[in-house]
Each structure stands twice: as C-alpha cells, then as structure tokens.
Amino acid sequence: MHTKLKSPSRPRRIALTVEEALETGAFNSRTHLYNALKDGEVKSWRAGKRRKILADSIDAYVARKLREAA
Known part of the structure; x- marks a missing residue:
C-alpha cells in the first residue's frame, strides 16, 4: 500500500x-483591474517599478460583487 505525502x-x-491579480480570475481584463484600482475598489501601492495589489482587497471586491449580483 502506498501512502501519499501531502x-x-x-x-x-x-x-x-498585476499579472498575479489577473490570474485570480476576479477581473476580465487588465483594463477592468486598473478601473477597479482607479475607483478605489481594490487597494494597491507602488513598490519600485511594480504595483502591488492587496490580496484581501481582491477578496473583498469579489465578495462585494457577489452580494450585488444576489
């Protein structure tokens, strides 16, 4: 018998x-993500040349959209 290791x-x-945020599936396009950032629906900051997006704000964005759709 084999045991699977987790x-x-x-x-x-x-x-x-930005690329990782797009891979979550929460946004239809890069434009959709940047509009959510511009509108303050998702929180981010600049880290050098990169934009970092708070993962919890993506979760909150999705939860808000689900509530609106209900």
Missing part, C-alpha cells in the same frame, strides 16, 4: 503583482 501548503501571499 506537500506543505504555502502561506497565502499578502500582495500580488
């Missing part, structure tokens, strides 16, 4: 790059 789970990331 791989250790990685800690959840606090901040995502």
